[in-house]
Amino acid sequence: MSAHRSPGQSSTFEYRLAQEAINLRLQAKGMPVGIRRTELLRKARQIDVAGEINEWLTSPGLRAPS
Template identity: 80%
Template sequence: MPARRSPVQSLTFEYRLAQEAINLRLQANGMPAGVRRTELLRKARQIDVAGEINNWLSSPGLQPPT
């Protein structure tokens, strides 16, 4: 039996992260102040940080810990 191929991603990981953060912020902007809105904004910020960490980890100048 041949090995299963994983689906090819047409969009980059960074792009998908950015789009998700934008979507969360748009959802939050349509809500009144409250717990759910705060959670959406927090999640958007976490996604921003994940993108920054991913950029740092994939940078060519990254040095291994000593």
Template identity: 80%
Template structure:
């Protein structure tokens, strides 16, 4: 019998990235200005960029290198 996938795994990669960025921003909003807050916001921006890169890399219009 094949293993069942958990509901979390059925979510798309982009959705999971977006959720993580939202969670990081929510954590940062509850903190005073400082190094930890800046790190959380930086990580959220990095995740946003990763999502955009993934969209670009998986787009049907992307041509292979020649």
């Protein structure tokens, strides 16, 4: 992510993950079908999963996955 933040400004981990996934999908959208586009979309999905795992791990009612 290339946006600069001021010293007092912060964003959550989940927000930063979501923004990175969006950025990767936007990059992929402008590319022709191929390996690089597939890699960008795969990375975006991995980031989505990381956000879901983090949400699960930080939830107050932590339960085993079903």
